[in-house]
Amino acid sequence: MQIDKLVSMANQIGSFFAAMPDHQEALDGIANHLKKFWDPRMRRELLAHVDATADSGLMPLVLEALGRHRAMLG
Structure with a gap:
């Protein structure tokens, strides 16, 4: 899936x-x-995008949720 769609x-x-x-x-x-x-592939792709990009395009609340729950989502 395209990362822009996942971010949206x-x-x-x-x-x-x-x-x-x-x-x-x-x-x-x-x-x-x-x-x-x-x-799971969608979650992994989104997490990889966050790791690889300084400006992921994700709202701060989503970034915080990903950070706090990374082990569960990865």
Whole structure:
């Protein structure tokens, strides 16, 4: 899948969970959604993109969720 599409999809998920009043719950929600609904190859590609790119195009909340839950998502 093209990385631009993955970034866009991840940001849409992040936008949804950003409305949650509890920050940790939002981070957990993003990670759980990616784990539950994304193919492992999609998650690996997104994580590789974050590792390889200074400006990944991901919203800060998504980047934080990926960082905190990397072991679960990788």
